[in-house]
Amino acid sequence: MSSPNGVPTKITQGSGTKGGIGESTLRPDGTLKVTGEFAYSSDMWHEDMLWGQILRSTVAHAEIVSIDTAEALALPGVYAVMTYDDLPTEVRTYGLEIQDTPVLAHGKVRHHGEPVAIVAADHPETARRAAAKIKVEYRELPVITDEASATAPDAIHVHEGRDDHHVGHVAHPNIVHRQPIVRGDVTRAAAKADVVVKGEYYFGMQDQAFLGPESGLAVPEEDGGVHLYIATQWLHSDLRQIAPVLGLPEDKVRMTLAGVGGAFGGREDLSMQIHACLLALRTGKPVKIVYNRFESFFGHVHRHPARLYYEHGATKDGRLTHVKCRIVLDGGAYASASPAVVGNAASLGVGPYVVDDVDVEAIALYTNNPPCGAMRGFGAVQACFAYEAQMDKVAKELGVDPVEFRQRNAMEQGSVLPTGQSVDSPAPVAELLRRVKAMPLPPERQWESSEGADVRQLPGGLSNTTHGEGVVRGIGYAVGIKNVGFSEGFDDYSTARVRMEVVGGEPVATVHTAMAEVGQGGVTVHAQIARTELGVAQVTIHPANTEVGSAGSTSASRQTYVTGGAVKNSCELVREKVLDIGRRKFGSYHPAWATAELVLEGGKVVTDGGEVLADLVDVLGDEAVEVEEEWRHRPTEPFDLRTGQGFGHVQYSFAAHRAVVEVDTELGMVKVVELACAQDVGKALNPLSVLGQIQGGTVQGLGIAVMEEIIVDPKTAKVRNPSFTDYLIPTILDTPTIPVDVLELADDHAPYGLRGIGEAPTLSSTPAVLAAIRDATGLELNRTPVRPEHLTGTAPSTD
Known part of the structure; x- marks a missing residue:
């Protein structure tokens, strides 16, 4: 069966020995994306394909x-309609960590928009009309929407009869997980504090808001299997969850990465993958x-909203005595x-602070609100909002x-975290703060000119709400810590297959991984690593699929670290095999083959003194060298469920x-003028991409600060704003100047000393x-996002 049109083809880069590690190499997919020629998953087509549609619940519980x-x-025109009773196997649930999510609702629905039935038809409009029929x-049930309703003695269990994954440290079946972190004696330390400050904070539900909606194409195969072309963040995780539901062995569920239009954590969970495969089979x-935008808001998880309760103590000379907090x-x-x-x-x-006495509790609830999961910086983002407010x-x-x-x-470096883990790589927190504070401030009152006010520079922008009356400037600082x-x-590992051969009279390296390229630039970095380690001009990046071992998830700022490490490792092994071939062929002609440190550079074998020994074309001839190897970072361990102690994280990043900002205090409008950043990246493998990651992450943080929030009705648990009309994200007009100061303090445990950068x-x-x-x-402002009514005193008391 022919491959569907629109699946990304191989990407080849080549620029001599240039374009290696440390250079700002351009993205191979960049031109295609900015010209609109790149094939995303929603662009895929097959000559005799059907269209799938999902019927979703109109109530939350x-x-x-x-x-x-x-x-x-x-x-x-309708070919199939399936409900829970039509599923082919007894395995009818899935999940990243806990298999609690039904493929289609059975017995009850637990959130607004839950899939109930699926339809396949010969036209997308026919499929939509059929689903509507x-x-x-x-029979509606009471909704659970907050901690009080979830943990009340008579609370309905969101997952009745599914208590098998709960353990003794969880007090109620509606608590998914609980993790305390206890170190020292907070009560004793609090008695020594000269100042004690408490605060309660609310962090709103944020959407990943990727521009490419959930989409994919499932193609049945002649052997009874299925080939799924899908936009995802982790092919092998999807495979592990999909195959049991289909009743197929994993080798009969073939998966190829289709073009991904952004992810940010929202594609870690399954969306339409199983549904498309079921209908195809x-x-x-x-x-x-292909989801429309309305469906997309219901079809993927969001960032967890949170309520955070903090207490900080300090001595009069400015030393923290203790921190006590509860995160829900x-x-x-x-x-x-x-x-x-x-x-x-x-x-x-x-x-990122030294505190000897700590008492932390974090829990996650089951409710009837929309499911929440991974989003850029998860968990650490919500906490940082609260602890930085407390520090101020x-x-x-x-x-x-x-x-x-x-x-x-x-x-x-050397400080001990509340978990008891020592930070054994650079942790330049004070230096980052010094650098960001030392950056020149933008000029004040930039809206003023001889011709009159430039409203584009004012809060409210082109809405022309003010000419500067009541506009006040403010400056604020924050710093955060994120695990990598x-x-x-x-068991965090990745796999890379690297092949080196002569093609068209030129040595070519091919890098094949299952890494999901979601816009982060991994395909660029992998080619840079191959050029650096193998000294070749031409590097081909093979399309990602499940024909190679797992690369893990494109999340947790891990891909350059782990899959980059796998590519580096496999390249080094390929290089040694190539040199062994050379030693076998030419070793008798020159003693340097046996004694010198040899490298591959510019398509040649070169000694450490720069002497050329042979051309790689002559060394390889018609032979090909291929290696597929895994790479693992050092092991971590679970946090103790009673004390939270343990070597839990492998690396940390800091920004x-x-x-x-300028605020119109009369109308509550905010313009963020500048967001200067200083970040330690360990080693900038591609400086241009590093800047892009830092600036992109900065803008997403801006979004949750002043505009982004999924609004859920507290009485019905229904989503009230599932569209980009009502859910606002920053545009280029909202994006401030973002000067960046990049530090490169190597982490000796990481490939090239790099540090994951995307989330911090x-x-x-x-x-x-x-x-x-x-x-x-001068307002307290203890919630995100800040709305105009919070600045003008018109917010309702229940907000």
Whole structure:
């Protein structure tokens, strides 16, 4: 069966021996993307394909009394309608960590928008009309929307009868996971504090808001299997969850990465993958499913909203005595990545500071709100918002400069975290703060000119709401700590297959991994590594699929570290095999083959003194060298469920921000003028990509600070704004100047000394913006996002 049109073809890069590690090499997919020629998963097509459609629940919590599919099946052009009872195996649930999510709702629905039935038809409009003809009778149940309703003695269990994954340290079946972190004696330390500051904070539900909606194409194969072309973050994780539901061995579920239009954690969980495969196997025809934007808001997990309760103590000379906090994360109807989010929130909940006495508790709830899971910086983002607000409060009580106060308590290499883990790589927290504070400030009143006010520079922008009256400037600082890679004993590894051969009279390296390229630039870095290690001009990046071992998830800032490490490792082994071939062929002609340190450079074998020994074309001839190897970072261990102690994280990244804002205090409008950032990246493998990652993460943090929030009705648990009309994300007009100061302090444990960078700037940008708005207005502002009514005193008391 022919491959569908629109699947990305091989990407080849080549520029001599240039374009290696440390250079700002351009993305091979960049031109295609900016010109609109890149094939995303929603662009895929097959000549005889059907279109899939999902019927979703219209209520958040209800018993399913009946489902009538007769009218839908009778509609001309409809090939299949499936409900839970039509599933082919006894395995009918899936999940990242806990298999609690039904493929299709059975017995009851647990959140607004839960999949209830699926349809395949010969036209997308026919599929939509057929889904609308399915009659579902619901008997609504009370909704659980917060901690009080979830943990009340008489609370309905969101997952009744599914208590097998709960353990003794979890007090209620509606708590997915609980992680305490206890070190020292908080009560004793609090007695020594000259200042004690408490705060309660709310962090809103954020959407990943990727621009490419969930989509994929499932093609049935002649051997009874299926080939799924899919936009995802982790091919092998999808495979592990899909195959049992289909009743197929994993080798009969073939997966190829289709073009991904952004991810940010929202594609870690399954969306339409199983549904497309089920319909393809039922009908014997390829089935394509593409969500519209409305469906996308219901079809993937979001960032956990959180309530955070903090207490900080300090001595009058500005030293922290203790931190006590409780973090309550709303995981929604299904577990997704909630246990890992809890682990991050708890273990990083004190921030990048030295505190000997700590008492932290983090929990995630089951509710009837939308499911929440992975999003850039998960767990650490919510905590950073709260602990940085607290640091400003304590500094104000002490009458100390907020940056100086942070520096006085900043961790450094060798500091011990609240989990008991020593930080054994650079932790330049004080230096990052110094650098970001030293950056020149943008000029004030930039809107003023001889021709009059330039409203584009004012809060409200082109809405022309002010000419500068009542506009006040504020400046705020924040710094954060984020772990890199999977943690708590997870076997985090990646696989890379590297092949070297002569093609068309030129040595060519091919790199094949299952890494999901979601826009982060991994395909660029892999080619850079191959050029550096193998000294060849031409590097071909093979399309990612499950024909090679797992690369793990494109998340947790881990891909350059782990899959980059695998590529480097495999390249080194290929290089040694190539040199062995050369020694075998030419060793008798020149003694340097046996005695010198040999490298591959510019398509040649060269001694460490620069002497050319042979051309790689002559060395390889018609031979090909191929290696597929795994690479693992050093092991971690689970946090103790009673004390939270343990070597839980493999690496840490740090970023600091200074925000400059201007606020119209009369209308509550905010313009973020600048978000300066300083970040340690260990080693900038591609400086241009590093800047892009830092600036992108910064803007996402800006979004949650002042505009982004999924609104869920507290009475019905229904989503009220599932569209980009009502859910606002920053555009280029909202994006401030983002100067970046990059440090390169190598981590000796990491390939090339690199440090994962993608998430850290998302942490500190949000609290920096809030700190700047507080500076401008004098308001406490204990929630995100800040809305105009919070700045003008018109917010309802229940908000």
